[in-house]
Structure formats: C-alpha cells, structure tokens
Amino acid sequence: MNRKSMTVAGAGLAGLALVSMLLPARVVFAAAKPAAATNTVLVDTMEAELHRAMSSLGSTGADGAQPKPYFLSYSVADADDVAIASQFGAITASNESHRRYADVQVRVGAPAEDNTHGDHRNSALTTVQLPLTDDPEAIAHTLWFATNRGYGKALDAYLQVKTDQQVRAKEDDTSPDFSTEKPVTGMLPPAAPLSVDRAAWETRLRELSGIFKQYPDVFFNTVALQVSSETDYYVSSEGTKTATPSHTARLVIVARTRAADGMDLFRDQTFEAEDAEHLPDQATLVAKVNDLAKSLAALRAAPVTEPYNGPAILSGRAAAVFFHEVLGHRLEGQRQRGDEEGQTFTKMVGKQILPTFISVADDPTMATFDGTVLSGHYDYDDEGQPAERVDLIKDGVLDSFLMSRLPIASFASSNGHGRAEVGHMPTGRQGNLIVSSSKTVSDADLREMLKAEAKKQGKAYGLFFEDISSGFAVTTRRSPQAFQVIPLVVYRVYVDGRPDELVRGVSIVGTPQAALLRIMATGDKQQVFNGICGAESGSIPVSAVAPAMLVSEIETQKQAQGTARPPILPPPGAENPASTGKGGL
CATH class of the missing domain: 3.30.2290.10 (PmbA/TldD superfamily)
Incomplete structure (x- = not known):
C-alpha cells in the first residue's frame, strides 16, 4: 500500500505532481x-x-x-x-x-x-x-x-x-x-x-x-x-x-x-x-x-505563448496526466455523493462520455507496464480489501466508479480502491489508470492529422505537448467544474511546413465533459507517468498509462509570470568560464 506520510491537498481539489517526494515526511530517525x-x-x-x-x-x-x-x-x-x-x-x-x-x-x-x-x-x-x-x-x-x-x-x-x-x-x-x-x-x-x-x-x-x-x-x-x-x-x-x-x-x-x-x-x-x-x-x-x-x-x-483554442497532440505522458486529472478524479466513488461534490458523472452510468474507441480501466494489480515499474501497484488497499481491476469505461460508455467502503447509489461494495496516506481516512482513489484505444495511428500520421485539422480550422499551427509536470482538478459544486494542467515542453507545429517552434508559459484549462469528447485519434504506443497524487485522503503514489492523443480543440492560457528578474550577481566561477568547464548556456 505504501502509506508514507507526505503532503496534503484540500478536499475537492486533487492534484498530481512528480516531485512531491522531495518534501519531508514525518520521520523518526533511528x-x-x-x-x-x-x-x-x-x-x-x-x-x-x-x-x-x-x-x-x-x-x-x-x-x-x-x-x-x-x-x-x-x-x-x-x-x-x-x-x-x-x-x-x-x-x-x-x-x-x-x-x-x-x-x-x-x-x-x-x-x-x-x-x-x-x-x-x-x-x-x-x-x-x-x-x-x-x-x-x-x-x-x-x-x-x-x-x-x-x-x-x-x-x-x-x-x-x-x-x-x-x-x-x-x-x-x-x-x-x-x-x-x-x-x-x-x-x-x-x-x-x-x-x-x-x-x-x-x-x-x-x-x-x-x-x-x-x-x-x-x-x-x-x-x-x-x-x-x-x-x-x-x-x-x-x-x-x-x-x-x-x-x-x-x-x-x-x-x-x-x-x-x-x-x-x-x-x-x-x-x-x-x-x-x-x-x-x-x-x-x-x-x-x-x-x-x-x-x-x-x-x-523561447517566446511566450499566446492564448490558444484549437487542435493539439498530447504525447503519451501528457495524455496520461490529462486523463488522471480530467477523468480519473471524477470517477472516484466519494465524489458521487454529498452536498459539496459536483457529481460530474454520477448519473452518466451506461451513457457515453468518451469517443467509442476509448476504454479506461484502473488496475492496481499491475506491477509493471512494458518493463516500467508502476507506482500505483498494491495488493491490498488501506481498508484491507484485495486490489481489483475495475473497467471504468468500455468503448466510451461509463460502467463503474473507484470504490472504497463508502457506498454510493447502485454501488454498495468496495472494489479495492480505498486508499490513504497515514493519518487520513481512506477514500476511493486511482491506482494504475490505463487508457486504451482501438483507433490508433503512427506518430507521423497523427502529426499529419494535426496539421490537416489546424488548416481546416484556419489556424496557422497546432500544438504538440511533449511533457507535462502536474495538474489539478476542482470537483466541488461551489466552484466551476474545471481542470488545469501545467505543460513543461510545448511546440507549435506549423501547417505551412516551417520547423516546429518551442514556446513557454502554456497552461491547459477547460471543463471535463467538453474536453473528453474532442479526442479524434490516438497514437499506437502507450506511455507511463508515475507521480504522487494529493487529495482529501492524503498523498499517494499513482500511475497513469495512455497513448498520444489528437484533440480537435484544446484551450490554453498564459501561466502566471513573475516580476523578479534573473539573479543579478553571477554565480560563483561564472567570471572564469574555465572553472566551470563549459561557460554559459
């Protein structure tokens, strides 16, 4: 279960991060x-x-x-x-x-x-x-x-x-x-x-x-x-x-x-x-x-991005974080009951919420994927229940939720997803979220489809999200049902054949139901994202696996920009490049 004590996110706000393990745990040294x-x-x-x-x-x-x-x-x-x-x-x-x-x-x-x-x-x-x-x-x-x-x-x-x-x-x-x-x-x-x-x-x-x-x-x-x-x-x-x-x-x-x-x-x-x-x-x-x-x-x-609304490709790692934030948190069982929860998909069981070529499961029984260790693996959850594979979405249709021992309407039993950090009550949480597709193309074909869709929409370029660091999802009804994902490496892919252009300061925003139905096709290789997810039951290790995705429309905004200038005093040794071996950037 790996219930290591870490950081906490507030109820209704769930987030994924790669570097949370750098924060201090409550440890007794001996x-x-x-x-x-x-x-x-x-x-x-x-x-x-x-x-x-x-x-x-x-x-x-x-x-x-x-x-x-x-x-x-x-x-x-x-x-x-x-x-x-x-x-x-x-x-x-x-x-x-x-x-x-x-x-x-x-x-x-x-x-x-x-x-x-x-x-x-x-x-x-x-x-x-x-x-x-x-x-x-x-x-x-x-x-x-x-x-x-x-x-x-x-x-x-x-x-x-x-x-x-x-x-x-x-x-x-x-x-x-x-x-x-x-x-x-x-x-x-x-x-x-x-x-x-x-x-x-x-x-x-x-x-x-x-x-x-x-x-x-x-x-x-x-x-x-x-x-x-x-x-x-x-x-x-x-x-x-x-x-x-x-x-x-x-x-x-x-x-x-x-x-x-x-x-x-x-x-x-x-x-x-x-x-x-x-x-x-x-x-x-x-x-x-x-x-x-x-x-x-x-x-x-790199130049700073401008707000954008148009087609984009998310790499497999980026798509994995996207699904974790946009979909996964909203399929956790406890989010389907209570006065505060937005209940985005509570009454959507048996209905289509994704394109028909997309299926999603959560399988904490998997220890590895194609040789990569999965952080979200466990044998028993934090309520003593055996870990189970749960088919959440089959061919685009919602089938189930991630259940702890807190029942919800029509789902009276746990399916082995009651998870918590030490010092927190277990709730339904993700383990290994696995996204699969029956409509796959090569990376090269996906890129050409991106250019064609951008041209069709009258855009000079589409976006390619190569790497993403983290994100968060708001699930309470008192706030807009929205998500934000923070990319690290983003390129403009021009329709006229110009070389791709690296840009910075991009933030993906949107609402879940609109974003999920805009997936046009996926790549033919799945990639793994391992991270630490924080929510009301604490911070726990999770994994997400997904192929690259082409979406017809994605909305981005500028990230917050600081006003502090870069360090005024050069770092030690910068006056003598030979002392550092390479000089500058």
Whole structure:
C-alpha cells in the first residue's frame, strides 16, 4: 500500500505532481531495523488489543449507556527509508530512518449511519506513533491510548450526526456510511530488508548535481534518491488481517531557471525501480542531466505563448496526466455523493462520455507496464480489501466508479480502491489508470492529422505537448467544474511546413465533459507517468498509462509570470568560464 506520510491537498481539489517526494515526511530517525520474518509480535499485539477493546468499550456509567463500537480497525505502516539529496555537487541531506505509525479507526452506530456521516468522516480516525521495537506491552499501551481517544471522538461525532439529521433536508443519496464486506486474510511476506550503498550513491548524486555548475543560468537544482522498504499491517474487528509489503526506489532530478522577463521555468525527470540497484546506470543519468539543463536553456530563449483554442497532440505522458486529472478524479466513488461534490458523472452510468474507441480501466494489480515499474501497484488497499481491476469505461460508455467502503447509489461494495496516506481516512482513489484505444495511428500520421485539422480550422499551427509536470482538478459544486494542467515542453507545429517552434508559459484549462469528447485519434504506443497524487485522503503514489492523443480543440492560457528578474550577481566561477568547464548556456 505504501502509506508514507507526505503532503496534503484540500478536499475537492486533487492534484498530481512528480516531485512531491522531495518534501519531508514525518520521520523518526533511528538505525535501520535488522532483517525479520513476518512480525508476529506486532500483529498478535494488534489483534489482542483490538479484541480486548471491542469486548470492553461501551457500558452504562454515571452519564447513562454508551454505545459499543460496531467496527474497529488498526492499520500500521512499518518502514525503513534512505533519503539522499545533493545540490551543485554537494550532499544536502543523507538520512536513514525507521518509522512506525498506526491509524486507529472507530465506528459507532451502525453501517447505515455512523459517526462518519456527512462532514464527520474524519471523526473515526486517530493516528499515533508506535514504538519502533517489538515490545508487546509498549505497543499495546499505545494502541489502548489511541483507541480510547478515538472512541471519545466517535461518540461526540455520532451525537452531532444525530442532531444534524433533525435539522437538515433529506439527502439525495441515502446510501449507508459503511459497506459490508467479507473478512479477508492475506499475510504476504514482509518487505525485504533495506539495502542501499549510501556512500556509493552519495558519490553518484554529487556527480550528477555537480553537472549543473556548468550551466550558470540554472539557479536551483536538486538530485534526490529515496529508497523505501515498507510493510503495512491491517487487522479489523470483522476478522480481516493483511500484511502487504512494498519496496520502491525513486531518483528525482529537478532544475529551475528564470527567463529575462521574470518567468520561472523548471524541468524534472523521475526514475523508478523496485530497488536502487535497478535504477539507470550513471552514464545514462549523466546524459539525462545534461539534456535537462540544455532544455532549460532552450525554454529561456523561447517566446511566450499566446492564448490558444484549437487542435493539439498530447504525447503519451501528457495524455496520461490529462486523463488522471480530467477523468480519473471524477470517477472516484466519494465524489458521487454529498452536498459539496459536483457529481460530474454520477448519473452518466451506461451513457457515453468518451469517443467509442476509448476504454479506461484502473488496475492496481499491475506491477509493471512494458518493463516500467508502476507506482500505483498494491495488493491490498488501506481498508484491507484485495486490489481489483475495475473497467471504468468500455468503448466510451461509463460502467463503474473507484470504490472504497463508502457506498454510493447502485454501488454498495468496495472494489479495492480505498486508499490513504497515514493519518487520513481512506477514500476511493486511482491506482494504475490505463487508457486504451482501438483507433490508433503512427506518430507521423497523427502529426499529419494535426496539421490537416489546424488548416481546416484556419489556424496557422497546432500544438504538440511533449511533457507535462502536474495538474489539478476542482470537483466541488461551489466552484466551476474545471481542470488545469501545467505543460513543461510545448511546440507549435506549423501547417505551412516551417520547423516546429518551442514556446513557454502554456497552461491547459477547460471543463471535463467538453474536453473528453474532442479526442479524434490516438497514437499506437502507450506511455507511463508515475507521480504522487494529493487529495482529501492524503498523498499517494499513482500511475497513469495512455497513448498520444489528437484533440480537435484544446484551450490554453498564459501561466502566471513573475516580476523578479534573473539573479543579478553571477554565480560563483561564472567570471572564469574555465572553472566551470563549459561557460554559459
């Protein structure tokens, strides 16, 4: 499940980013734990304390009867991490850590209506830091304290829910607050012990980040390695018991520059593997760093875009982000109920929302795609449910939603997509969003189709979006149902045969239903985008896979442009180009 603590986005605003793993996690620094078999001490203690709480909570006291909880669960993330970062040829951070956090969920009332109803969903959750050692008494005491605190929160919230129901209008969706699921047992072997040659990687990162000293106009850079070995444990009063291992290695390269007119520009590159040994070799990474720095030089010199409304091609990576933001978030189950949600596609099941040649599935059971590791892979979700492939759209027709254990009308059960960061209540979230097409053409033919469509519309050029960094989607009904996607590399493709022209400052905007029906054709190769997605249940790793897309109409606007000029003082050594090896950009 990989429930690493990261950053949070507000409810109703969901976003995707490549570089979120550079932000600090809540970490307790300690020596890495030794190799271990299945942690029976931890799991046995969790089970024993859970059953003791279920049999003891709820009684008749001085204040009258207190209801017993009908559901209780403990979810523990137990992980070792190595994080190394370098800038301009020097190490800025190098840490090894062991962290262990528990989410305690208490539900009072009944599945039809409990303390999580409506705006009180987070009342079920209490998060605590667990002891790092397998001390049964210490673990039990920590869980006991958190359970008592959680039970008190649940009682208060349940009383408020009952009060709210007396004064508010009837809800459109009267589905229960919690689904009924069969108990699951899935005790997978724990994650392999963390093994990283920190000294060797520090040397490699120093070399990679040091390359940027050859490019004086790059005023910020970082090369960061994060390797994690994590096992997530889950037990519930229903009898579910799971242990899910995950091990990931990410190398992120980020560089920033500033154009003469004050516009900040950046490029990034992320590499993922199951462990550090399977990341690209140093020669490959050196070439990537130089390419990234040179692309920033080209962007600085590129003209600023003008607002545009016309045909465009999105590369496979760009199309993957586009589908994640424009479609994926609106197919998450919880967005189909509640007074605040826009419910874009709630009543569209069985209706066409995409061209008939497009199908979309979410399949977290896939660990790789054509040899590329997928960040959104997991075996069990954060509610202990088995991961499932969900066919969301078949031949353009909406078929299903991404479901946690929060039911919605006509969808009463989880399909294994209840996901959350530590410290957040699980909601329906994307894992590996896979877009496929039955109307594919070669890249060359797609380009010619772009020119023909631009000419037909009287445009001098169409746009080609080569790379995209991130985006966000607004799903609440109090705001316009819109999305924004931030491209990094955009070209004008001229109909008269002139060479493609790189432009900067482009932002893709629009509304989902209009944008999705304008897809004319797709390329014949699918590409992968791995990133970190933030929403109301926290920041989680996700992937999206899609072919390049030709759209008949896309709307762009200028990005916000800063007023600060580039650095006035030259960087150290710029007065003597020989000292940096290359001189300038």
